Amino acid sequence: MRYVYNHHRESESFGINLTPMVDVIFLLTIFFMLVSRFSSAEQIPMDLPKPEDSQAEVAKIPERVVVNCRLADPSDPRGSAVLYSVGPNRPERLEVVADRLGLMKQQSPGLQAVIRADRRLQYTDVRRVMRVIAQNKIEMLNVVAHVSEEE
Amino acid sequence: MIDVTFLLLIFFLVTTSFERAEGILAGKMPQESQAPGVPLPLSPIVVRLEQLGVGHDEFVIGLDRFDSVPSGFAELTEAVRQIHQLDGFDRKTPLVIIAEDDVRWDHVVGCWNAALRAGCERVAFGEP
Numbered sequence: 443m444r445y446v447y448n449h450h451r452e453s454e455s456f457g458i459n460l461t462p463m464v465d466v467i468f469l470l471t472i473f474f475m476l477v478s479r480f481s482s483a484e485q486i487p488m489d490l491p492k493p494e495d496s497q498a499e500v501a502k503i504p505e506r507v508v509v510n511c512r513l514a515d516p517s518d519p520r521g522s523a524v525l526y527s528v529g530p531n532r533p534e535r536l537e538v539v540a541d542r543l544g545l546m547k548q549q550s551p552g553l554q555a556v557i558r559a560d561r562r563l564q565y566t567d568v569r570r571v572m573r574v575i576a577q578n579k580i581e582m583l584n585v586v587a588h589v590s591e592e593e
Numbered sequence: 594m595i596d597v598t599f600l601l602l603i604f605f606l607v608t609t610s611f612e613r614a615e616g617i618l619a620g621k622m623p624q625e626s627q628a629p630g631v632p633l634p635l636s637p638i639v640v641r642l643e644q645l646g647v648g649h650d651e652f653v654i655g656l657d658r659f660d661s662v663p664s665g666f667a668e669l670t671e672a673v674r675q676i677h678q679l680d681g682f683d684r685k686t687p688l689v690i691i692a693e694d695d696v697r698w699d700h701v702v703g704c705w706n707a708a709l710r711a712g713c714e715r716v717a718f719g720e721p
Contacts, residue, residue, distance in 0.1 A: 460595075464595055464598075467595075467598055467599065467602055468598060470602055471598055471601050471602045471605065474602065474605030474606065474609050475601075475605060477609065478605055478608065478609050485615065490615060491698060491699045491702035491703065492699075493666065493699075493702055493703045493705075493706035493707075494666060494667065494703070494706075495667075495706075495710060496616065496706055497618060497706050497709040497710055498615070498616025498617055498618050498706070499616050499617060500614055500615070500616050500617075501616070501617050501619075503617070520647070556617065558615075559698050560698065561697065561698055561699035561702070562649075562697060562698070562699070563697070563698040564694060564695050564696065564697065564698070565642075565692045565693070565694060565695070565696045565697070565698055565701050566694035566695065567698075568698050568701070569694075569718075572718065582619065583619075584617045584618065584619050585617065585618045585702055585705065586615050586616070586617060586618075587615070587616060587617075587618055587702050587706065588614070588615060588616065589614050589615065589616035
């Protein structure tokens with residue numbers, strides 16, 4: 443009895459199946475696209491107030507000016523100077539901020555002010571800005587805080 | 594396409610930061626003019642904030658003309674809700690926040706937030 447062995451072996455190509463990895467990458471990309479929030483340049487990183495059960499709402503204000511108030515040295519909240527800036531601009535003296543607000547109010551009478559202030563600041567540091575806003579006859583004042591975690 | 598997807602993935606990995614979103618607490622600004630911007634009735638609710646020490650939580654909340662001394666902002670919300678039930682007071686009654694200079698901004702915003710939670714429709718700031 444003769445057995446015939448087939449010695450002809452098909453040329454096998456060894457390779458990694460990339461399909462599951464591509465699927466995972468797609469899923470990750472979609473996940474990050476959904477959860478990403480793009481911050482604007484005027485949202486300078488700072489430690490914002492986190493009130494309990496926050497009533498803050500994510501609202502779009504068409505005519506607004508953001509005034510940032512932050513600590514020059516966040517590691518020393520009590521001894522640090524306070525930096526004031528309008529939107530994405532560099533920190534300026536409060537008198538310059540006041541001039542800017544005055545010009546902006548002239549250009550758009552319905553202007554609203556938004557104060558983004560570090561939660562560790564003293565009220566007196568923020569009230570200086572509030573006075574400047576009031577002097578420029580800007581009636582609506584909005585304060586930035588973190589929204590509640592449920593949203 | 595896979596290359597583009599990789600690039601997108603890396604972009605989102607680098608740029609995403611999982612932080613709580615920012616929101617806005619809206620209010621009106623008292624105007625520095627001869628006539629007050631908002632006509633106030635005779636009896637607004639006045640909330641006073643006073644810093645007792647250098648610690649973050651060393652502060653006290655006071656309600657003028659009312660006996661309650663809330664120990665926190667949740668209690669302040671409840672106290673203001675109870676005031677709204679009294680004769681002559683409702684949600685339209687202005688609530689004025691008067692904070693001392695050294696009070697943390699966090700507490701001022703917390704007070705404002707507590708007033709909004711209580712349903713106050715007019716919240717303003719006053720000078721100490």
